[in-house]
Structure formats: C-alpha cells, structure tokens
Amino acid sequence: MKTPTICQLLLEDKTANNITVQGWVRSFRSNRFIALNDGSTGQNLQCVVEFEQYDPALLKKISVGAAVKLTGDITESEGAGQKYELKVSEITVYGTSDPETYPIQPKKHSLEFLREKAHLRVRTNTFSAVMRLRSRLAYAVHHYFTTQSFYYVHTPIITGSDAEGAGEMFRVTTLAPQNPPLNEEGKVNYKEDFFGKETNLTVSGQLEAETYAMALGKVYTFGPTFRAENSNTSRHLAEFWMIEPEVAFNDLWDNMDLAEDFIKYVINDALTHCKEDLIFLESRLLEEEKTKPQADRSELSLIEKLKFVTENKFIRLSYTEAVEILMQSTPNKKKKFQYPIEGWGVDLQSEHERYLVEKHFKCPVVLYDYPAEIKAFYMRLNEDQKTVRAMDILFPGIGEIVGGSQREERLDVLEQRMEALGIDPKELWWYLDLRKFGTAPHAGFGLGFERLVLFVTGMTNIRDVIPFPRTPQNAEF
Ligand code: 4AD
Ligand code: MG
Numbered sequence: 001m002k003t004p005t006i007c008q009l010l011l012e013d014k015t016a017n018n019i020t021v022q023g024w025v026r027s028f029r030s031n032r033f034i035a036l037n038d039g040s041t042g043q044n045l046q047c048v049v050e051f052e053q054y055d056p057a058l059l060k061k062i063s064v065g066a067a068v069k070l071t072g073d074i075t076e077s078e079g080a081g082q083k084y085e086l087k088v089s090e091i092t093v094y095g096t097s098d099p100e101t102y103p104i105q106p107k108k109h110s111l112e113f114l115r116e117k118a119h120l121r122v123r124t125n126t127f128s129a130v131m132r133l134r135s136r137l138a139y140a141v142h143h144y145f146t147t148q149s150f151y152y153v154h155t156p157i158i159t160g161s162d163a164e165g166a167g168e169m170f171r172v173t174t175l176a177p178q179n180p181p182l183n184e185e186g187k188v189n190y191k192e193d194f195f196g197k198e199t200n201l202t203v204s205g206q207l208e209a210e211t212y213a214m215a216l217g218k219v220y221t222f223g224p225t226f227r228a229e230n231s232n233t234s235r236h237l238a239e240f241w242m243i244e245p246e247v248a249f250n251d252l253w254d255n256m257d258l259a260e261d262f263i264k265y266v267i268n269d270a271l272t273h274c275k276e277d278l279i280f281l282e283s284r285l286l287e288e289e290k291t292k293p294q295a296d297r298s299e300l301s302l303i304e305k306l307k308f309v310t311e312n313k314f315i316r317l318s319y320t321e322a323v324e325i326l327m328q329s330t331p332n333k334k335k336k337f338q339y340p341i342e343g344w345g346v347d348l349q350s351e352h353e354r355y356l357v358e359k360h361f362k363c364p365v366v367l368y369d370y371p372a373e374i375k376a377f378y379m380r381l382n383e384d385q386k387t388v389r390a391m392d393i394l395f396p397g398i399g400e401i402v403g404g405s406q407r408e409e410r411l412d413v414l415e416q417r418m419e420a421l422g423i424d425p426k427e428l429w430w431y432l433d434l435r436k437f438g439t440a441p442h443a444g445f446g447l448g449f450e451r452l453v454l455f456v457t458g459m460t461n462i463r464d465v466i467p468f469p470r471t472p473q474n475a476e477f
Contacts, residue, residue, distance in 0.1 A: 005040035010084070018075045021045060021086065024068045024123065025097075027106045031059055034088075039122075042280050044127050046077060049432060058091060064106055065097030065123070088175070111464055118468050118477050126284055129277035130457045130465055133270060135452060140269035141222055141243055144262055148314065150218040150245060155205030157224065160197055161427050168228040169200035170238075200227035204446060205244050207378070207431050210407060213246040213442050214434050222449070230472050234461040235350070235399060237450060239470040246444035251268065252380075252389040252406040255443035256316060256366050259393055259402050263364075263447070264310045270456050271306055271313050278303055280455075285458040298397075302458040305396070314364040314393065322367050325360060326440040347374045350399040352450040357394045365394045377417045378431075379405040398455050404445020413437035 001028045003020045004012075023038030023045075031051040035044035047070050051059055062068065071090035077083060103109075103117050104124060114121040121127045142152065158172050174194040175181065183189040190198045205221035212219045228238060245258065270278065282302035289297045300308060326332055326341040326348075339349045348367075357365050361419040368391040369382060379388035393402035408414045414435055418425055425432060453465040468477045 002450050003069075006036065006038045006043065006045045007040035009045065010041065010043060013083070014074075014279040015076060015084070018071065019046075019074050019086065020069060020071045022069045022094075023067070025062055025064055025068060027064060028062050034062065034068070034070070036068070036086075037123075037128075037289055039128055041176075042125055042277055046079070046082050047072070047088050048085050049088045049091070054091065058093065061092070061093045063094045063097055063099045063102075065099075065102040065104060067097075068092065069094065075410075092242040111461065114465055115469070122467070125280060127464070129280050130453070130459060131467065132277050133274050133457055134453050136274050137266055137270055138222070138449070139145060140266040141449075143269070144265045145218075145220045145245065148218070150220050151212070151216045153205075153209055153212045153216075153219045153221050155202070155221045155223065157202055158195075158199050159202040160195065160199050161207065161431075164247060169203060170226050170228050172199045172201060203227055204242065206246065206444060206446065207428070208443065209246040209444065210243055211430070211434060213248045213444070214438065214440065217248045218245070219247075232472055233476075234463075235451065235454075237462055237466060237469055237471060240466070241449035242446045243449055244444060244446045246442065248440055248442045250406070250443040251441055252368060252391060252443060255404055255406060255445060256314075256368070256391055259391075259404065259447070260366070261446050263393070263402075263452070265454070267306050267456060268310050271310070273305070278306070281457050281459075305458075306468050308457065309364055309395075312363055314366050315361045316366045316368065318371045319348075319387065322348070322352075322356060322365075325356065329355060329360070331355060345371050345373065353392075353399045354396075357396050357399075362396070364396070367392050367394065369477045372417075375405070377423055378407050378414070380408045381413055381417065389443075393445075395451070395455055397460075400450050401451045401455065402445050402447045404443065406441065406443040409439045409441050411434060411439065 001020070003022055006021060006023065009019065014201050021036060021038065023036045026037045026044050028033040032049055034047040034049060036047050039042045048060070069092040070086060070088050072086045072088040074084050075087050078084040079085070104120050109124065114124065114127065122131055145152065175188065175192070181189040181192040183191070190196070205223060205224055205225070209219055209221050223241065224239055225242045226239050229236065244264070247254070247258065250258070258332070285302050298305065323341060323344050331337050332341050337351055339351065341352065357363070368389070369387040370390040372381060372386060372388045375388050375390045379390045381388055389406035391404050392400050395401045408417060411432065414432065415425060418428070450462050450465050454462055457465060459465050463471065
C-alpha cells in the first residue's frame with residue numbers, strides 16, 4: 001500500500017481527505033491524542049481519536065511504541081503546537097508495545113542508557129535526527145565527488161597486505177582456533193587457510209585506491225575500515241567508515257584545497273537539507289551545555305559553528321610552526337599538557353591538536369610537513385630529508401578529522417623508506433609496480449565519516465553517531 005510519509009504530508013501544507021498514515025506511537029494522551037512518528041521527519045503528526053467511537057479494547061492496545069495505521073482527514077488543528085492534525089476514522093494496530101517493558105518512554109533517557117538499547121534508540125528524537133543527518137551526509141559525499149568527476153572505487157574489505165601501518169588489524173581466518181595446522185617451525189600454517197595466506201580486515205582503502213587513480217585519474221572510496229586498537233575514547237571506533245579520495249597529478253596544496261572544499265560542501269548541504277534536524281540538535285546541545293560550567297560552554301551554537309566552518313578559510317601551518325606555538329603556549333610552560341612538548345619531532349597528541357584549534361586559532365587548522373619518523377612510509381619525502389608531505393586537518397571539538405598526504409612517487413625513495421621501516425617490498429610488489437609503470441605525482445586523504453557526523457550533529461561521543469558501534473569489549477547487536 002502506498003501511503004504518504006508524515007514528512008510529505010506536512011510539506012504539502014494543506015488539508016486533505018481520506019489519508020492513511022503508518023508509524024509508531026510516540027505518546028497517547030487522554031485517550032484522544034496520538035503523536036505519531038514514522039521516521040520521515042522529527043515532527044510527529046497529531047492524530048485525534050474520538051474515543052467514544054472505538055472499542056475500549058482496541059484503544060487499550062495503543063501505547064507508546066505501538067505500530068499503527070490510521071486513516072482520516074487532515075484538518076487544520078484546533079490545538080496549539082501544530083498546524084494540521086489527522087481526524088482519525090479508522091485504526092489498525094499492527095503491533096502493541098507493553099508499556100511495562102518498553103524501554104523508550106517519552107522522557108529524557110541518558111545517552112549511556114540508550115547505547116545499551118542500540119536496536120531501539122533510533123526511535124528517539126535525538127538518534128533519529130542524527131541518523132537522518134548521517135544518511136544525508138553520505139549522500140552529499142557521493143554527490144560531491146560525482147559532480148567533481150571522481151569515480152567511486154570499491155576497494156577490498158579483506159586485505160592480504162598488512163603493511164599499511166595505519167593501525168592494528170583484525171585477522172580474517174577460517175582455521176580452527178583450537179588446533180590450527182602448523183608448519184615446520186611450529187607456527188600456524190596460513191598456507192592452509194582460506195586464502196592460502198594471512199589476511200586481515202582493511203584499515204584503509206588507500207593503497208588500492210592509488211592503483212585506480214593511476215588509471216582513472218580522480219577516484220574515491222567510501223567504505224568500512226577496521227582498527228583493532230585498544231582506544232577507548234570518544235573519538236575512536238574499531239569499525240568506522242572512511243572516505244578516501246585519491247587524485248593523479250595533485251600535490252599537497254591541491255590536496256588541501258580539495259579537502260577544504262569537500263568538507264565545506266557537505267556541511268553546507270546538511271545546513272540546507274537538514275535544517276529541522278539541526279535546529280533540534282542545536283536545542284539539545286544547548287540544554288546539555290547548561291549542565292556544564294560556564295568556561296566549558298561553547299561560544300557558538302551548533303548552526304553558528306557549522307556556518308563558521310563553511311564561511312572561513314582553514315588556517316594552514318607547518319608542523320614546525322605548530323611546535324613553536326605549542327612550545328611557547330601557556331599550558332606547555334605551566335606543565336598542563338599530559339605530554340609536554342619538549343622539541344621538534346614529537347608526535348602531537350589530541351590535547352595539542354585541540355589547543356591549536358580551540359584555544360589558539362579558534363578555527364579549523366591544516367597542519368602539514370610532519371617529521372618523516374612519525375608518518376607512514378608512502379608519504380612523499382621533502383627536500384629537507386626530514387619531513388614528509390603529510391597533512392592533517394584538525395577540527396574544534398574533534399581533533400583530527402582528516403589525514404592525508406602527497407604520495408611518494410619515486411621508486412628509489414619509496415624503496416628506501418620501506419627498507420628503513422622494515423616493510424618487505426615483496427608484500428607490496430603491486431604497489432611498487434605503480435612506481436615502475438607510468439609513475440606520476442598524486443595525493444589523497446582519508447576523512448573519518450563518523451568524526452564528520454560528530455561535528456555536524458554536535459554529539460560528543462562517536463558511539464552515538466553510528467547505528468551499532470564496535471569498540472573494545474563491545475559488539476552486541
Ligand atoms: O589518519 P588515518 O589513519 O589515515 C589513513 O588511513 C590514510 N590511509 C588516509 C589516506 O590518506 N587515504 O585515518 C584517516 C581518518 C582520520 O583522520 C580520522 O578522521 C579517521 O580516519 N579515523 C578514525 N575514525 C574513527 N575511529 C578510528 N579508530 C579512527 N582512526 C582514524
Ligand atoms: Mg592520522
């Protein structure tokens with residue numbers, strides 16, 4: 001049966017006869033007013049039931065969480081709070097919902113409580129708004145790249161190379177864990193495994209995307225990636241989605257331009273197409289901020305913050321300049337950083353990144369030209385022989401949202417870097433082939449999709465912007 005969604009009905013903005021809607025009951029007041037939600041919008045449709053006309057046994061079945069079909073006329077509402085309402089003439093209850101045991105009651109639940117109910121939490125205003133935004137942002141990602149003439153590449157989820165160095169990997173195997181076949185050295189014989197070698201879940205689609213950039217020119221991947229790091233933070237997931245464009249003939253500056261333009265585009269798209277959900281999330285955040293001490297409250301509202309990012313140029317500065325600023329910073333001098341900045345060459349921790357973005361510049365920051373030692377083997381070595389053409393984009397409240405680089409296209413330099421880092425060239429023979437056959441400058445980056453969704457929705461924990469988060473000790477659902 002084709003029925004309009006509540007979103008469509010409200011957009012039509014007019015009265016209508018004999019309309020059927022289907023959804024879930026958000027509340028049922030005075031045996032008369034059903035607030036119906038079908039997920040198409042954050043707004044509920046007020047449905048008015050003349051209870052005298054119905055069997056009390058039927059009405060008893062209507063409680064919070066029940067799935068119903070309601071038919072009637074859309075009329076102008078007599079009550080305050082909504083323009084239209086449905087005068088119900090026919091009720092079908094698809095499924096009841098026991099009010100004693102249904103966890104999602106029309107009251108405020110903590111996000112921690114809702115995480116335990118991840119299969120039901122999307123029935124709340126907050127999570128439905130977040131997930132509608134997530135969906136729109138994913139669409140905007142594809143739209144952006146498609147209109148910029150990029151091709152979408154599906155890089156493998158199961159990978160045979162473990163040399164990417166982006167993090168700990170999850171092994172993929174069909175061998176019996178209790179008694180796997182052993183080789184002569186007494187080690188597990190992966191030759192007998194499904195793929196005849198050790199395989200893992202991918203940590204990034206970059207290396208494979210590079211092969212496609214060297215033929216299709218402008219490509220991107222957008223898929224799940226997996227990291228078995230034991231990072232129990234509000235910014236890390238073991239399974240997350242990453243967007244990785246890779247462009248032939250781009251240098252580091254083109255790469256920064258692309259990243260900045262791309263981020264601004266998708267945020268603008270959300271501002272245009274998800275206004276209602278953003279207004280709701282903004283008010284949610286405002287409430288949450290009220291519980292914090294004044295000093296920790298954000299100066300900008302959610303929508304102001306998003307507009308600030310789309311309307312201002314990101315600050316660009318080298319790692320060396322950033323270290324200078326950090327060395328001279330008050331928290332460093334007063335030994336307030338957990339990891340004090342003692343000199344050039346140290347890896348920046350999120351406390352340092354956040355200081356730069358939130359306190360010093362108060363603006364997104366692109367850091368580039370990092371020390372070679374703290375970055376991956378594939379990043380292009382600079383003439384100083386000390387730094388590589390890396391760039392990270394740091395966002396307020398998030399820290400690193402993008403990591404990327406111009407890639408090392410010179411075979412001899414790449415081989416030296418791999419040797420220095422103990423990466424077996426035999427493992428990545430196909431990657432080295434790219435440098436043997438028509439090598440060219442190229443660059444790309446990875447944007448963590450959940451970190452983007454975090455930023456846009458104003459949520460504070462990454463577990464709340466993906467339907468079923470995977471984190472250490474947590475893979476329920
Ligand atoms: O900086 P990373 O590790 O870069 C790469 O993987 C490169 N291969 C990307 C490329 O150049 N094509 O990760 C990229 C981004 C980070 O900036 C961050 O936003 C996100 O991925 N990210 C995570 N997001 C959630 N949970 C985690 N555990 C993440 N690790 C990285
Ligand atoms: Mg990184």
